[in-house]
Amino acid sequence: MQTNLASFIKDTPEGQVADEILRSCVHCGFCLATCPTYQLLGDELDSPRGRIYLMKQLLEGQAVTQKTQLHLDRCLTCRACESTCPSGVRYGELVDISRGIVEKQVKRNTQSNVLRYLLRKLLPNLGKFKALLKLTQVVRPLLPKRLSKAVPPKASSTKSWPALRHKRKMLILDGCVQPVLAPNINVASARILDSLGISLIKVTKAGCCGAVSYHLNAQQEGLDYMRRNIDAWWPFIQQKEVEAIIMTASGCGVTVKEYGHLLRNDPNYAEKAASISSQVKDISEILDGEFNNLRQLLDKKPLVYNKLKLSFHSPCTLQHGQQIRGVAEKLLIAAGFDLTLVPDTHLCCGSAGTYSILQPRLSQQLLQNKLLALKSDGPDQIVTANIGCLLHLQGGTTLTVKHWIEMLEESLFSK
Numbered sequence: 001m002q003t004n005l006a007s008f009i010k011d012t013p014e015g016q017v018a019d020e021i022l023r024s025c026v027h028c029g030f031c032l033a034t035c036p037t038y039q040l041l042g043d044e045l046d047s048p049r050g051r052i053y054l055m056k057q058l059l060e061g062q063a064v065t066q067k068t069q070l071h072l073d074r075c076l077t078c079r080a081c082e083s084t085c086p087s088g089v090r091y092g093e094l095v096d097i098s099r100g101i102v103e104k105q106v107k108r109n110t111q112s113n114v115l116r117y118l119l120r121k122l123l124p125n126l127g128k129f130k131a132l133l134k135l136t137q138v139v140r141p142l143l144p145k146r147l148s149k150a151v152p153p154k155a156s157s158t159k160s161w162p163a164l165r166h167k168r169k170m171l172i173l174d175g176c177v178q179p180v181l182a183p184n185i186n187v188a189s190a191r192i193l194d195s196l197g198i199s200l201i202k203v204t205k206a207g208c209c210g211a212v213s214y215h216l217n218a219q220q221e222g223l224d225y226m227r228r229n230i231d232a233w234w235p236f237i238q239q240k241e242v243e244a245i246i247m248t249a250s251g252c253g254v255t256v257k258e259y260g261h262l263l264r265n266d267p268n269y270a271e272k273a274a275s276i277s278s279q280v281k282d283i284s285e286i287l288d289g290e291f292n293n294l295r296q297l298l299d300k301k302p303l304v305y306n307k308l309k310l311s312f313h314s315p316c317t318l319q320h321g322q323q324i325r326g327v328a329e330k331l332l333i334a335a336g337f338d339l340t341l342v343p344d345t346h347l348c349c350g351s352a353g354t355y356s357i358l359q360p361r362l363s364q365q366l367l368q369n370k371l372l373a374l375k376s377d378g379p380d381q382i383v384t385a386n387i388g389c390l391l392h393l394q395g396g397t398t399l400t401v402k403h404w405i406e407m408l409e410e411s412l413f414s415k
């Protein structure tokens with residue numbers, strides 16, 4: 001695609017990246033077939049190709065309107081279009097750059113500004129989020145049914161974190177909402193890795209990966225969260241005390257894997273960020289690397305759960321963002337679970353970070369479609385790999401929804 005970027009962006013690092021991405025799009029339209037918003041709305045401007053066209057216009061200096069903002073807001077940043085694109089267009093990066101520009105040029109109404117501000121201030125802050133959750137759980141019976149369904153129940157883990165007893169060590173990110181809403185996920189990961197001779201270390205100074213703020217167009221705030229995590233992890237990396245940094249939420253994983261790229265122009269953090277990103281692994285990648293040892297442990301266990309049928313929802317941040325497919329499924333099958341067939345696995349469930357709050361109508365439509373697909377082969381339970389998807393799916397079904405690592409742990413430690 002020919003481009004002629006406007007002078008305000010042309011010679012900036014962002015402008016050069018955007019120009020390169022725009023030029024890589026050949027407008028073939030293959031991506032339309034896998035775009036969830038295009039499937040629902042049937043409007044070219046709600047497709048990747050249409051949005052790329054809008055972004056080209058704004059980057060070339062044409063007037064940015066609320067219409068441009070609306071079509072970019074409706075994008076889930078699911079990156080299904082990247083998986084489909086034969087030209088390797090880095091759509092996610094382009095939409096982040098463009099949204100930052102739109103945010104400066106198009107005013108939002110007060111209600112929208114307040115909501116976005118609250119999300120940025122509450123979700124990444126563990127203390128404030130805990131307090132808010134406690135309050136909503138208390139008043140839950142008084143809330144209208146729709147709101148009451150959205151309040152997650154109290155969660156705790158009855159299992160304890162294993163002692164740091166092994167020579168092999170890895171870091172694990174707790175993240176922002178996961179320790180409060182599903183603390184058992186990281187405990188399960190620590191217990192499995194402990195049985196494989198690896199101790200997991202939580203660094204309390206590390207927290208939100210930065211994605212919430214970054215994708216709400218407060219990009220500097222997001223980068224500050226990233227720098228804080230790098231500072232928390234760096235002593236372990238510098239001393240070569242750990243082999244990897246593990247993510248159990250694929251939404252955090254995709255972001256931390258991009259720290260090196262996102263902080264490449266920061267002279268104080270570029271090198272450290274690149275080093276951190278190179279050591280980040282999803283929990284499924286780590287266990288795949290330990291597969292033979294895991295297999296031996298599983299072989300010693302009676303497959304008590306082997307009658308249980310699980311439906312696996314692969315989060316967009318896992319399959320499109322990190323391009324990891326089939327790994328958690330392979331591990332679950334090795335543990336004796338029966339996995340159901342799920343149609344349209346490439347489609348987003350509608351959770352997409354804060355999308356379910358900011359675009360509730362589209363998000364709910366995607367959720368209903370996803371649940372129909374996940375239930376179509378009669379599962380006993382649903383499993384996934386990201387806390388956001390887990391909570392979103394659980395809000396729409398009476399079937400239990402868990403992180404797949406919890407099922408693997410139950411299988412390994414069953415009597």
Ligand code: SF4
Nearest residue numbers: 025026028029031085
């Ligand atoms: S993003 Fe890729 S698939 Fe979509 S129109 Fe451009 S080149 Fe084609």
Ligand code: SF4
Nearest residue numbers: 035075076078079081
């Ligand atoms: S990121 Fe997802 S919703 Fe956005 S244009 Fe691509 S496929 Fe469509």
